[in-house]
Amino acid sequence: MRTHELVLQWIEKQLSDGDLALGGRLPGERAMAEQLQVSRTSVREAVRILEAMGVVRAGVGSGKDAGTVVIAEPGSALGSTLRLHVATRHLPVADIVETRVLLESWAAERAKVGVPALEEAAELLDQMDAAPDIDTFLPLDARFHVALARAAGNSVVSAMMASLRGAIENYAGELTGNLPDWDTTCARLRAEHRAILTAVNNHDGGKAAELVAAHIQGFYAEAGVGSNPTP
Amino acid sequence: MRTHELVLQWIEKQLSDGDLALGGRLPGERAMAEQLQVSRTSVREAVRILEAMGVVRAGVGSGKDAGTVVIAEPGSALGSTLRLHVATRHLPVADIVETRVLLESWAAERAKVGVPALEEAAELLDQMDAAPDIDTFLPLDARFHVALARAAGNSVVSAMMASLRGAIENYAGELTGNLPDWDTTCARLRAEHRAILTAVNNHDGGKAAELVAAHIQGFYAEAGVGSNPTP
DNA sequence: CTGTCACTGTGGTCTAACCACACAGTAATC
């Protein structure tokens, strides 16, 4: 077993045993190296991996943001991983879109009314109405969909949704260039968002799920995913 | 931007541009370091991250297994990430099980008859009948479920299924200790597996999905997930 | 022809040093 894996194991055990909790601070790299009788290099490689997994955040200097602290950001970590695999052509964009439909439909059907995530979603819709251009609109759109997924209350599904959205984020930006008329499309998307949120608030999960599926598939079909996968 | 991130960006670009394909070999660490004008340490940190993401595999020595080659194993990578986050208590096991039900039901409903993955699944069932003990049975069970998911033909769903299974693998091992009578449970699980596969082969996706959902939820309910999350 | 042995290139590890940063305490200044 390689040295940095040993360090990784040790840290994972600290987490499992509860000796290291969310928000907690790891020992300094030098201290850990001495404690585990390994070089600082190996400790750093382990920390890098944890950072890539969204388990810790490393900060220089001193004070509140300094040191290596335990965080919980699975979404961005899974997103990076998926993005890399998309780059290797191993994960087709079409499969990601299909998975998005699957997860978001499920989430829409089970979204709980009155939770903070839904209020955030409603707020985002207002901001999207005021968005002047595509580059302002798209990030809000992404956040709306992730907020909707969070409303279902399953943290794994939320994380996966966020990661899927993140993995094809750049891609979505390119796709909008293929659209014949952005203003028309944008208006339609906004209307569909409202309809989805209304269905959820009316406790009509089935309809919400249908609308979400049509919403996502409609966008990618219009933008030409499948027929024109890598423009 | 940190140095190793720069290296990561460079490698990701090589992948996106197709200059580096699946099965391809990265330049040696020393060569890359010189080419990018960074230290070998930074190159190594980048490679570590890619390795953790299941994008590359590093092998010492020389010959076919040597060097750093591009692979595509998103499943194990996502699994490690999820496992770590379960360790931080940020992702409840119950949410993972729920997501498994969601993905596997979907996959069972859309499984294509006649694909290699289904044949593999059938073969695994025979091996499970011959399994002498739990420790032989469980890995086969895991592979059966992943094979079933693969039969639906969506690589993202397959990868996520494999990762979910991997994230709670150790956990499943502990749970079987809670079962009152393993032999009885095992016989039931085997029968349920057969029923699922039969439904799929009969093109009865709806029934297959129902059976899968009941199968998974039944097992975890019997083993006590939810009422006894961290024994 | 065969077995041995040095060579070469790979990743894996370690040491020791320096840097930039941010805060904390202290000293000099107004």
Next chain:
DNA sequence: GATTACTGTGTGGTTAGACCACAGTGACAG
């Protein structure tokens, strides 16, 4: 006395250089 400037300390970030184990390759001696 209050304010400012300055070290001191500890953090991660980066680098250079060395050595190790490993696995093929090829030359050489038998």
